[in-house]
Amino acid sequence: MLYNVALAWAIATAIVCVEGMNEEALLDALRVLTRIGFWWFVGAWVARPLHDLARNRVTTWMLANRRYLGLSFAAFHLMHYPIMGTIAALRGAGSWWDEYGDFVRPNGGPIMLAITIMAATSWNGAQRVLGKTLWSLIHTLGAYAVWSLFFAVYLSRIDDGVGQPYTYVYLATLVLAMTLRLAMAVRRELRVLMAGTDAPTSTRSSDP
Numbered sequence: 001m002l003y004n005v006a007l008a009w010a011i012a013t014a015i016v017c018v019e020g021m022n023e024e025a026l027l028d029a030l031r032v033l034t035r036i037g038f039w040w041f042v043g044a045w046v047a048r049p050l051h052d053l054a055r056n057r058v059t060t061w062m063l064a065n066r067r068y069l070g071l072s073f074a075a076f077h078l079m080h081y082p083i084m085g086t087i088a089a090l091r092g093a094g095s096w097w098d099e100y101g102d103f104v105r106p107n108g109g110p111i112m113l114a115i116t117i118m119a120a121t122s123w124n125g126a127q128r129v130l131g132k133t134l135w136s137l138i139h140t141l142g143a144y145a146v147w148s149l150f151f152a153v154y155l156s157r158i159d160d161g162v163g164q165p166y167t168y169v170y171l172a173t174l175v176l177a178m179t180l181r182l183a184m185a186v187r188r189e190l191r192v193l194m195a196g197t198d199a200p201t202s203t204r205s206s207d208p
């Protein structure tokens, strides 16, 4: 986890050193870090259904390290804070808000907060304090919100005619990941129904 924080900062610093301390360099850094973080998020998101579908050493590792995958996503994605903060300092708070307020108010801000809360509560003690139900609710809804915003951002780029080849790859990955999750959740419920018994807690569809 700390390794990923250091790596994210190193990448951002390297980009700013090469391009100079200006808004475009900071946005470049943000884009690169968000694109890397995306894959950590997908890894955490599909760990359970992938393991259910094709149990092997890789999926076993992914499942056992879901927290690490999620925190690695947070390490990269939460770089939005210092980068956006620096841009706000460079252009002034009012101008920053004029530029980004429409995105921050309804979507970006609340979902950044959700990611922050998920990262802050990703240790066993937090799960004990919050209780399993509330903890699962926060992490499940939060992950779906992150998925939705990733999807909305990349879809809007295609709608706006600024989609690049990688945009399609990211969108397809999101669709595949969601399909896998839903399909495996349905399969689990069907199995429970057919067996006429409850599935073990760790394999219920509410598992984040």
Ligand code: HEM
Pocket (backbone or CB within 6 Å): 027, 030, 031, 032, 034, 035, 080, 084, 100, 103, 104, 107, 108, 109, 111, 112, 145, 146, 147, 149, 150, 153, 154
């Ligand atoms: C305070 C809230 C946020 C602000 C101000 C913000 C701002 C930005 C900005 C300025 C960019 C660069 C846009 C460009 O390409 O010119 C960006 C990239 C991006 N952000 Fe955020 N963002 C916020 C939260 C989020 C959240 C919560 C998500 C998703 C969970 C997200 C997902 C993305 C994605 C997918 C990109 C594009 C990366 C790419 O180029 O592939 N952002 N963000």
